[in-house]
Amino acid sequence: MVVTLDPKLEAVLKEQANRQGLGPEELALRVLRECLLAAALPEPRDEWERGLLESARPWGVSLPDAALTREELYD
Secondary structure, three states: OOOOOOHHHHHHHHHHHHHHOOOHHHHHHHHHHHHHHHOOOOOOOOHHHHHHHHHOOOOOOOOOHHHHOHHHHOO
């Protein structure tokens, strides 16, 4: 895959890579991984997180903010 950057973005990428002591390609891959893989399911770091993630189920619905006001909670 080839990604074409506009000159302004390329300059910023090179500047940031230079500041971090990386090559521009390496920094671009790092940023893409962080941004795109962060949207994927999180990987558990320990047994506690693994159990927490396994217990999560899509049960119920999310209430709108209006339903969570003090007046609505006591109706």
